[in-house]
Amino acid sequence: MIWETVRLALLALRRNKLRSALTMLGIVIGVAAVIAMVTVGQGSSRSVAASVESLGTNVLSLRPGSRGMGPGPVSTQSARPFSLRDAEALGELSVVKAVSPTVSSTQTVVAGNGNLTTSITGATSGYLEVGGWTVWHGRGFNSAEDRSGASVCIIGATVHKTLFGTADPLGQQLRVGKVSCEVIGLLQAKGAGTFGQDQDELVLMPIRTVQRRLLGNDNVTSISVALAPEVSSQRGAREIEALMRDRRRISGNQANDFSITDRAQIAEVLSGINSVLTGMLSSVAAVSLLVGGIGIMNIMLVSVTERTREIGIRLAVGAESRQVLTQFLVEAVVLSLVGGIIGVIVGLALAFGASLFMAIPFAPQLVIVLLAFGFSALIGVIFGFFPARKAARLDPIDALRHE
Amino acid sequence: MVATPGPSRPPLIELSDVSRTYGSGETEVRALDHTDLIIRQGEFVAVMGPSGSGKSTTMNIIGLLDRPTSGRYLFNGVEVQDLDRDRRALLRRHFLGFVFQGFNLLPRTSALENVELPLIYKGMPRAERIERARAALHKVGLDGREGHDASQLSGGQQQRVAIARALVGEPMVILADEPTGNLDSHRSHEIMRLLQQLNREDGITIVMVTHEDDIAAYARRLVSFADGRIRADAPVPERTPA
Structure with a gap:
């Protein structure tokens, strides 16, 4: 029925x-x-x-100035910047697997007929490890380039596509602002990031090159640290905080003038x-x-x-x-x-x-x-x-x- | 089966002292006023009277669509005046068939499906329903029109579908409310011959409301209403023969 x-x-x-x-x-x-x-x-x-996974597990970010957690602009002007020596000292901690000090500068990038205004990241070879990047074609920075400020650069998939189309970029010259550099590597594409931004719109240059030739100073604006596999982010943060307080001479009851963020926490938020x-x-x-x-x-x-x-x-x-x-x-x-x-x-x-x-x-x-x-x-x-x-x-x- | 109605046959419909009023107090309308009526199995009764005389009310009560305000109604010897809505529906389903002036076929529905309708509510399996509905359509002379819907049939054909629907459930009584009211004279007589045939050959009791003498002449007995009462009840004098 x-x-x-x-x-x-x-x-x-x-x-x-x-x-x-x-x-x-x-x-x-x-x-x-x-x-x-x-x-x-x-x-x-x-x-x-x-x-978050593509960030690599157990990555901590250090920035000068005290700030809350999460994205957003923060005034770092009053805070003392980091230096490359800070990064080196952090790299010697046993809880740290890799260190990546970075600076950035927005520049117009020109190659052949193409041009693109984007953020240039000054980095060391540690950047690729901490950020979980793989070089798809060519190579990463060697230790000499890390230290010397060589005129070389590594580009992301979007930059490659915009400037070179499908052509092989290796050995090509890229003009970044008033500086020229040779493309030595192409990164594996990652796609959209946590905020929906295009992670592959990326130009990496050795940090010294960017500091000296684009920014004209020795400041390091952020340091990312990859912790050793068995180290918890709490313990890593504690040791890093102690080291940095010591290096920046912050006495017992003074507040930090830098912040440490766990990127996994950002992702959780x-x-x-x-x-x-x-x-x-x-x-x-x-x-x-x-x-x-x-x-x-x-x-x-x-x-x-x-x-x-x-x-x-x-x-x-x-x-x-x-x-x-x-x-x-x-x-x-x-x-x-x-x-x-x-x-x-x-x-x-x-x-x-x-x-x-x-x-x-x-x-x-x-x-x-x-x-x-x-x-x-x-x-x-x-x-x-x-x-x-x-x-x-x-x-x-x-x-x-x-x- | 040849029906020979008379006092010898048991009463099928027995109204005793039935009244039906609408509203109450000052505005009370007495549609049916202390009426007695006995209809025996196999009768063919024509009911006449001006509008408001109580004939439609009587038909509704007999058809178990309405309940008397007072009095008794015995259907096939059983008191039915106090039955609730669903019990009356069950009795209609099993013992009554209706034919209306306006045909009342379901729109956009084939003749066959219209005739099937009462059998659906009897819970009959589909194959058997279709077989019976076809047989009923055959009986009213509509072979080959099973798939037509109302808009594709003439008035006379629509009324035949309605009659097929009324008889497909093998009812004891067919209640016809001005079955020829919307038809021309030729079709009217065809429909009346069909009803007469159902009465004579299948022994189905027929109670029919009409305004026309020549239509009433197909019945055997004529009951006339006026002012909520029966004014006359007599055999049809000059019966139109089958």
């Missing part, structure tokens, strides 16, 4: 294709929005996780923000699902009024109230379920498109799909019940007389 009722409901819905389609639209949009939001949110969480955003957007989407449900109720009410005579006929030939109720309820549920199925497909397609566009992983989740599906069926039952009950309570005589 229930299968029979489903068949009847499908027939009834097919008789009114346009209306059925429009009614479903609300549910389709609601479900699609929820699915797309959650899937994209999940994808970007995974992307955050992946970029980001991923927290990410889930809050996903949650908010999903709630907005859920509201649209609710509106879709109210749309179903509306149309079912109109449908009950319009089909009053049909209901009268059914009652006259012996339909019980329960059977009329079931019929209209099933119609509402079928509407919302079919809408839910279409919504899932549309939502996944949208999420897939967005993932490609945002360069994040496509992360469909069966649980969410099932949940959205179940929820749309529930909406059908809840919002279909009132109109269905109205239909079931009609008086057969009045219903038959209805024009």
Whole structure:
């Protein structure tokens, strides 16, 4: 009997294709929005996780000046900068596996016909290890270049593509501001970073080259430290803090004039923000699902009024109230379920498109799909019940007389 | 089976002292006023009377679509005046068939599906339903029209589909409310011959409301209403023969 009722409901819905389609639209949009939001949110969480992994595990960042955790500009003017000797001293700690002092300068980079304004990073060979980079083609800085300030550079995939297209960049000259350098290496692409920035838009030069020839000073603006594998970031931070306080002559109860951040913590904060955003957007989407449900109720009410005579006929030939109720309820549920199925497909397609566009992983989740599906069926039952009950309570005589 | 109605046959429908009022107090309307009526198995009764005379109310009560305000209604010997909505639906499903003036077919639904409808509510398997619905359509002379919907059928054909729907559940009574009211004279007589045939050959009791004397002449007995009461109840004098 229930299968029979489903068949009847499908027939009834097919008789009114346009209306059925429009009614479903609300549910389709609601479900699609929820699915797309959650899937994209999940994808970007995974992307955050992946970029944390790409940072390398157990990496601490040191910056002059005291600052809070997380991204954002900070005034470092008053704070004493680091020096390369600080980096060397840090490298001698047993808890440290690799050290990467860096400076940066925004410059216009020219090669052949192409040019690009980007941030130039002055780094040492430790940069690649700490940042988890691999040289895809060519080589990294050698220790002589680290110390000498040689005119060489290593470029990221985006810079390569912008300046050289598909041509081999090795041995080519790159003009960085007023300095020329020879390209000695091309880095393996990493894709979008934690903040959605393009990590591959990158030009590395030996730190001394940047300090002397582009910036004209000996300052080091940040030092990243990769800890030895078995060392916890707490212990690493403690030892590094002690060393730096000592080197910067900060006495017992004075506050640090530098900060140490655990990049994994930044990622955690980001991923927290990410889930809050996903949650908010999903709630907005859920509201649209609710509106879709109210749309179903509306149309079912109109449908009950319009089909009053049909209901009268059914009652006259012996339909019980329960059977009329079931019929209209099933119609509402079928509407919302079919809408839910279409919504899932549309939502996944949208999420897939967005993932490609945002360069994040496509992360469909069966649980969410099932949940959205179940929820749309529930909406059908809840919002279909009132109109269905109205239909079931009609008086057969009045219903038959209805024009 | 040839029906020979008369006092010898058991009463199928028995209304005793039935009244039906609408509203209450000052605005009370007495549609049916202390009426007695007995219809025996196999009868063909025409019900006439001006509008507001109580004939439609009587039909609704007999058809278990409405309940009397007071009085007793015995259907096939069973008291049914106090049954609830769903029990009355069950009785309609199993023992009654309806034919309306406006045909009342489901729109955008094939003739076959319209005729199947009562059987669906009987819970009959689909194959059997289709077989019975086809047989009923054959009986009313609509072979080959099973797939047509109402908009593709003439008024007479639509009424035949409605009659097929009324008889497909093998009812004891067919209640016809001005079955020829929307039809021209030629089609009207075709429909009446069909009803007469169902009464004579299948022994189905027929109660029919009409405004036209020549339509009433197909019945055996004529009951006339006025002001909520039965004014006359007699055999049809000049019966149109089958």
